[in-house]
Amino acid sequence: MRNFILRRLVYAIPTLIGISIITFVIVRMAPGDPIRLVTFGQRDITGEDIARLRHVYGLDKPLPLQYVDWLLAMVQLNFGQSFIYHQDAFQLLLTRVPATLQLAVTALALQLLIGVPLGVIAALKRGSWADGAIRVFGVAGHALPAFWLGLMLIILFAVTLRWLPSQGVLTVGKDVWDIPDRLRHILLPAFVLSLTGIANYSRILRTETLDVLGQDFVRTAHAKGLSERTVVFVHALRNALIPVVTALGGILAALVGGALVVEQVFSWPGVGQFTFQAAIAKDYPIVQAATMFVSVLLVISYLLRDIAYAVVDPRIKTG
Amino acid sequence: MTAKQRTGRVLIAVFAATMLVATACTPGGPAASGAPSATVAASASEKPQQGGRVIEGWATDLATIQPVLSNDTTSARAWGLIYDGIVAQDAKSGEAKPKMATYTISSDGLTYSFEMNAKANWSDGKPVIAQDWLTGLQGVAKSAKTVRKSTFQDVQGFNEYCAPAGTGKCTATASSITGVTIDSANPKKWSVKMTKVSCPAILDLIGYTIPTQVFGKYLTATSKAEDFDNAPENTNPTVSSGPFKFKEWRKGDQAIFSRNETYWQGAPNVDEYVMKVVANTAAITNGLKTGELTFGSIIARDLADMQTVDTVKITKYQNLGYTFIGWNTASPTAVGLADKRVRQALAYGIDMDAVIKAVVFGEATKQVAHHVPVQWAYPSTPLEPYKYDKAKAQQLLKDAGWTLGSDGILANAAGKKFSLTISTNSGNQERETLAQVAADQYKQLGIDAKARPEAFQGLVTKLTTGDQTLEATIIGWSLGGDPDPYSIWHSSNIPDPAKKIEGFGFTAFKDPAMDKAIEQGRNPTDGNCSTAARKANYETFNKILNENQPYNFGYSNNTLAVSQKSLQNFAPASFSTLANVHEWWIKK
Numbered sequence: 001m002r003n004f005i006l007r008r009l010v011y012a013i014p015t016l017i018g019i020s021i022i023t024f025v026i027v028r029m030a031p032g033d034p035i036r037l038v039t040f041g042q043r044d045i046t047g048e049d050i051a052r053l054r055h056v057y058g059l060d061k062p063l064p065l066q067y068v069d070w071l072l073a074m075v076q077l078n079f080g081q082s083f084i085y086h087q088d089a090f091q092l093l094l095t096r097v098p099a100t101l102q103l104a105v106t107a108l109a110l111q112l113l114i115g116v117p118l119g120v121i122a123a124l125k126r127g128s129w130a131d132g133a134i135r136v137f138g139v140a141g142h143a144l145p146a147f148w149l150g151l152m153l154i155i156l157f158a159v160t161l162r163w164l165p166s167q168g169v170l171t172v173g174k175d176v177w178d179i180p181d182r183l184r185h186i187l188l189p190a191f192v193l194s195l196t197g198i199a200n201y202s203r204i205l206r207t208e209t210l211d212v213l214g215q216d217f218v219r220t221a222h223a224k225g226l227s228e229r230t231v232v233f234v235h236a237l238r239n240a241l242i243p244v245v246t247a248l249g250g251i252l253a254a255l256v257g258g259a260l261v262v263e264q265v266f267s268w269p270g271v272g273q274f275t276f277q278a279a280i281a282k283d284y285p286i287v288q289a290a291t292m293f294v295s296v297l298l299v300i301s302y303l304l305r306d307i308a309y310a311v312v313d314p315r316i317k318t319g
Numbered sequence: 320m321t322a323k324q325r326t327g328r329v330l331i332a333v334f335a336a337t338m339l340v341a342t343a344c345t346p347g348g349p350a351a352s353g354a355p356s357a358t359v360a361a362s363a364s365e366k367p368q369q370g371g372r373v374i375e376g377w378a379t380d381l382a383t384i385q386p387v388l389s390n391d392t393t394s395a396r397a398w399g400l401i402y403d404g405i406v407a408q409d410a411k412s413g414e415a416k417p418k419m420a421t422y423t424i425s426s427d428g429l430t431y432s433f434e435m436n437a438k439a440n441w442s443d444g445k446p447v448i449a450q451d452w453l454t455g456l457q458g459v460a461k462s463a464k465t466v467r468k469s470t471f472q473d474v475q476g477f478n479e480y481c482a483p484a485g486t487g488k489c490t491a492t493a494s495s496i497t498g499v500t501i502d503s504a505n506p507k508k509w510s511v512k513m514t515k516v517s518c519p520a521i522l523d524l525i526g527y528t529i530p531t532q533v534f535g536k537y538l539t540a541t542s543k544a545e546d547f548d549n550a551p552e553n554t555n556p557t558v559s560s561g562p563f564k565f566k567e568w569r570k571g572d573q574a575i576f577s578r579n580e581t582y583w584q585g586a587p588n589v590d591e592y593v594m595k596v597v598a599n600t601a602a603i604t605n606g607l608k609t610g611e612l613t614f615g616s617i618i619a620r621d622l623a624d625m626q627t628v629d630t631v632k633i634t635k636y637q638n639l640g641y642t643f644i645g646w647n648t649a650s651p652t653a654v655g656l657a658d659k660r661v662r663q664a665l666a667y668g669i670d671m672d673a674v675i676k677a678v679v680f681g682e683a684t685k686q687v688a689h690h691v692p693v694q695w696a697y698p699s700t701p702l703e704p705y706k707y708d709k710a711k712a713q714q715l716l717k718d719a720g721w722t723l724g725s726d727g728i729l730a731n732a733a734g735k736k737f738s739l740t741i742s743t744n745s746g747n748q749e750r751e752t753l754a755q756v757a758a759d760q761y762k763q764l765g766i767d768a769k770a771r772p773e774a775f776q777g778l779v780t781k782l783t784t785g786d787q788t789l790e791a792t793i794i795g796w797s798l799g800g801d802p803d804p805y806s807i808w809h810s811s812n813i814p815d816p817a818k819k820i821e822g823f824g825f826t827a828f829k830d831p832a833m834d835k836a837i838e839q840g841r842n843p844t845d846g847n848c849s850t851a852a853r854k855a856n857y858e859t860f861n862k863i864l865n866e867n868q869p870y871n872f873g874y875s876n877n878t879l880a881v882s883q884k885s886l887q888n889f890a891p892a893s894f895s896t897l898a899n900v901h902e903w904w905i906k907k
């Protein structure tokens with residue numbers, strides 16, 4: 001197992017280097033120049049000013065040199081200084097991580113707490129109105145664009161009904177530890193972010209539960225006289241959940257990376273919104289730091305998933 | 320139909336109906352629980368109430384609270400709350416007037432003498448003195464990241480002091496700025512000597528008055544640029560001379576400022592000023608409707624909706640800027656743009672009044688010159704209004720040698736067809752619509768016109784480097800501060816790719832008389848910087864532009880400031896929103 005993990009870690013290195021090259025090239029291939037963007041319209045700005053700023057940020061060096069400089073600094077967690085904020089890009093990114101993690105973890109919890117029971121209910125009540133409703137919900141969960149649903153929920157619950165706030169993480173003036181206020185703020189964005197996952201899990205659970213319910217060991221459990229509740233929750237569900245657990249491997253990183261739209265709609269000050277605005281401003285250090293951060297999260301979570309596979313499935317060779 | 324099928328259809332119908340209800344819910348209906356209550360405006364004689372909090376909505380986070388490094392409006396708002404300027408622009412007219420310091424200008428126009436207000440003090444109890452102003456200037460000189468060095472290049476000794484050597488005009492050969500003299504008998508008095516008469520100087524010399532007791536240690540003889548550029552107080556200021564003190568910056572979410580009890584003009588009435596960061600203009604509109612925001616600016620598209628909300632007050636005033644179509648008069652592809660008559664035809668050939676109604680719902684004023692009507696530099700003599708006149712446009716095109724071909728497209732004597740691509744930044748719905756409407760109207764003149772949205776980032780590079788693939792571009796200028804148009808219209812700012820010269824004169828239009836008027840309005844040979852003398856030069860300047868039409872000057876938007884009715888004494892105007900912020904109060 002140790003060799004398996006080491007081998008996987010070694011494989012991760014070229015993956016991350018590849019990502020770093022692609023990120024670096026794509027960010028610079030996009031049209032525009034960050035310094036010209038910052039100085040556009042500034043009265044009395046001169047060509048010398050622009051040249052000075054390009055030099056300060058190392059943008060006057062040849063691209064391969066810029067990449068090597070960045071790579072060497074990145075190994076020491078130095079992603080450079082933001083062109084816009086004049087501060088360390090990685091430190092700035094880290095200030096946004098807690099908000100995104102709150103959103104991602106809450107969304108993940110909602111996915112499991114809502115998706116799993118819905119899938120089980122749909123399987124147990126197969127063909128009923130409840131099954132139909134859950135399936136419609138599943139289709140809607142996949143089909144509705146997050147930005148549209150988010151706006152509709154804001155109009156309905158915040159602007160019209162005034163039940164929930166329309167934006168942000170906390171009411172202005174509230175203590176940062178005011179948990180009920182935070183919960184009111186996170187409800188809508190977390191629900192929108194979790195919707196696709198809820199639809200996915202309910203569908204997977206429905207299929208898996210139906211499959212497991214038809215297997216011999218479930219019939220044996222019934223034959224032994226066990227109650228329906230014990231059969232379903234102790235024997236069937238435990239087996240049906242295996243694909244869900246393995247699917248969880250990359251879900252957190254995917255949620256962190258995929259929260260961009262939701263963060264933008266709900267003015268949620270997380271990594272996605274921050275990176276989006278940095279990309280518009282061509283703030284290379286932040287965009288590169290954010291991309292590498294999410295990439296490392298993904299690589300780690302896939303590594304953990306592979307380890308989990310290896311643990312639960314002896315057919316996977318670890319030696 | 321089986322029961323199951325019926326159930327499924329009913330469920331789908333219920334889901335669809337729910338979404339329709341959500342979509343159709345018109346905001347601005349009767350306020351439900353939790354909504355801010357509608358209050359009547361306070362009478363002028365009513366005594367201001369103390370306390371409360373002002374929450375302003377911004378669509379971007381602030382970048383820094385260090386004025387020397389700041390180059391965005393959000394940051395400028397933040398540092399403007401904590402650092403007062405020595406001179407201010409009148410909120411309505413834009414003319415310079417003393418604020419934290421009084422000033423006089425010598426008869427030769429070269430020396431500015433200032434005296435800081437005796438009451439002006441820092442929140443730590445120290446007086447605001449001349450050295451604090453000089454510290455700001457030294458910060459600009461030493462910073463590697465500021466974009467302001469050129470602003471002070473006419474201060475005597477600045478170029479010799481500023482660093483690093485070899486960048487721009489900086490030589491870094493002097494240990495002090497010789498043109499700045501602080502009165503040894505009175506630390507609140509100082510003078511600034513300029514190398515040449517510069518009329519915008521009085522607003523440039525507002526500079527940045529920052530606390531020496533905080534930033535002085537980053538600006539010693541041995542300090543490096545990064546010492547000042549990376550100072551922790553740039554994001555966490557510890558003392559204030561303005562109406563508010565910095566309290567906390569929750570990045571990406573909000574910046575909180577608390578009342579400066581010792582503010583030299585009198586402590587503000589409100590306890591806190593919060594800059595709340597939201598995702599976009601739609602979020603600002605929603606926040607104003609729900610009462611989560613105290614004030615903010617909305618876009619014209621949301622105005623009708625906002626007018627139905629009875630808890631808010633809407634204040635309209637002219638924006639200090641305009642949206643225009645710039646013609647590349649040197650375009651190798653749209654050759655017709657080199658001809659003044661063609662550009663005039665393009666002005667007559669678009670119904671800008673109708674465009675304003677369609678694109679910005681009437682919330683703008685048609686522009687026919689560079690300066691906007693609220694600026695003192697706006698011409699007093701009437702200019703050609705270029706009222707929509709299709710027949711006149713067609714005649715001008717004909718006079719210029721463009722005749723309609725059998726395919727309905729104009730062509731010149733050489734057989735070159737008149738095609739025109741109007742570029743603008745994608746994602747800006749207003750400009751994209753304007754580009755499309757303009758293209759449609761120019762097609763009616765026989766021009767093969769089309770709109771081309773592209774990324775703003777790329778467009779900026781093309782414009783400033785003089786990319787000749789651009790034929791026409793819709794973009795906007797923001798005209799804060801002095802009305803000096805040198806950076807945009809003087810011929811020295813026409814970009815030249817061959818010589819690697821960059822600039823904002825991307826129309827390539829030049830006129831010796833216009834250059835002279837700009838120069839005389841900026842650096843007059845007779846040293847006369849009076850408003851009347853400068854205005855006369857800008858009359859000439861605007862007249863030449865109006866006649867030659869290197870831009871279709873488009874329109875100047877209204878700013879639509881929306882505030883909760885509970886906010887009193889809120890009086891924003893074109894040149895300042897916060898001029899009287901210490902007098903604002905919340906009616907409970």
